[in-house]
Amino acid sequence: MQLTNRKKELDRKPMNFWERLYLPAILKGMAITFSHIFKKNPTINYPEEKRPFSAVFRGVQILNRDEEGRERCTACGLCAVACPAEAITMEAAERQSGEEHLYREEKYAAKYEINMLRCIFCGLCEEACPKDAIYLTQTFAKANYARKGFIYDKDDLLIPNPVTDPEGYNKAKGKIGKEIK
Ligand code: SF4
């Protein structure tokens, strides 16, 4: 096989006059370079500029509230059971007296965490939730220096209260990219 390749190399057609000048090849290369100068630059100056995502893009989750600001999540655990990556953990607790305005049902998630290093953004948690409490948004997990920074808790996931912070609430809902309850 090696001998055949060697023979092919030796049989190579000799270069003609224009090929030996190298000028046509240089001009051809420059024409390609110049043709790219006038094309739209595909580079995005992130984070100032952001690429629009597809409507079906699935990113970081949010925990939803109802219009009165109460947490929708009742810590039923269905999202954790549906999660193929075992990324969701939670601790359920009873509603405490004096804080009824914060919670929708008797039970609520005192602790709710998603491990973003495990999450594969499949969206099964959203589909499994009977309370419309969890949604995947069109944003992705922020870079971090430590693994523990990728464990998102309620402080990271719960959207702002529409009663006390309507602007923050609408902004958070706007990241979802679809109509939600
Ligand atoms: S998107 Fe999928 S992998 Fe991520 S937390 Fe939800 S169910 Fe688990």
Ligand code: SF4
């Ligand atoms: S997010 Fe939904 S499915 Fe998960 S525990 Fe809360 S109510 Fe249940």
